[in-house]
Amino acid sequence: MSRLHIVHTTHYTYARTVSASYNEARMRPANLPGQTVLESRLTATPSTFSTEYRDYWGATVTAFETLTAHDELVVVSESRVDVSPVLLGGATAGWDTLRAPDLVDRMSEFLAVTTATEPDEELRELARAHADGATPQDAALAVCGALREAVEYVPGVTGVHTRAVEAWQARKGVCQDLAHLAAGTLRSVGIPTRYVSGYLHPRTTSAEIGVAVTGESHAWIEYWCGDWFGYDPTNLITPAGHHVVVGRGREYADVTPIRGVYAGGGTSTQQVEVRITQET
Known part of the structure; x- marks a missing residue:
């Protein structure tokens, strides 16, 4: 902790x-x-x-x-x-569970297409390629990895109103853009995903006790496959001790x-x- x-x-x-x-x-x-x-x-x-x-x-x-x-x-x-890792137990859900009508209805808000997160056909194809033959859990991590590999983190090239597809076409963006990209792309294959707004201590492995550092507001995602799993597509890490949640929603505009x-x-x-x- x-x-x-x-x-x-x-x-x-x-x-x-x-x-x-x-x-x-x-x-x-x-x-x-x-x-x-x-x-x-x-x-x-x-x-x-x-x-x-x-x-x-x-x-x-x-x-x-x-x-x-x-x-x-x-x-x-x-x-x-005070923040500490959350241990989640049990098996993750498969595609049959995610595609069940009652689950789709219950998670409709986090499966919805929004202006900021809507993927283009290239992103939909990327999602399908990584979901084919994989579990939802493995597909989610693979999609986030592929997005991060393709999109360079460059501050200042996008703004709060930039849509995911615009960042994708530029192959540049910040944490908000990567969270929007991950959310929309995962939703396109039926994985409920929510946008998370909060803070991140920038020195996740080398923080000095009592030393103030310059941070910033941060964005990441939580996807559902049997439970909600947090993942930071910018840093390719699971939130564990240095991420602080402020709000959750469909996209930046909600939080x-x-x-x-x-x-x-x-x-x-x-x-x-x-x-x-x-x-x-």
Whole structure:
């Protein structure tokens, strides 16, 4: 088990004074098997009102508004979380189970085609080639491996609105793109897959206790074949001690860390910093 201290700061500055802004943030980790939130808080400065609720997908949402004039907005989410590997037992499900009508109905949201994850025919063929003759579990890992081998990790070449097929055609992207690619490609052969948003300590094998490092929001997937199995297609690893789940959904749009609207202000710039410290 490891204890992680996460400080996620988002700083907006505006070209002109903003008269009012309304926002919602999904930055607070979830309490899950293998993940215990010891403390968590989110503050926005300035803010005139805030409230919290649990959204449809289960994520904790902090909704806040600022009804006073402001030239900048700073949002800080700070959490301490104990994380440990989750041991899953039992046999994994075969294709007959995944194709059963009741299972398809129950998992329909994580089998659905979405704008961000929809695969093209080349990706569908890649999925079929790796699924042929393999178990769903082996197929899922093989597809993730093939995607990662083909797609170079290059920050800055894609954005939050980039679709999976666009990253695939460029053969470049970041963790969000690889998670979208894996989700859509696995769904195309009938493996329920959900998009996971959270954090990752970047030094998964060499973290120094008590030393803060620069991290970032991270994305990976969980696929179902008898149980939910987490997998990080960017790093080709199973989450175990350094991944922290914030939210799950069909795609990035379901678990966007922060979004909102404002009146006035003109253009805005955003600076994001994530600092992660392994404490134990």
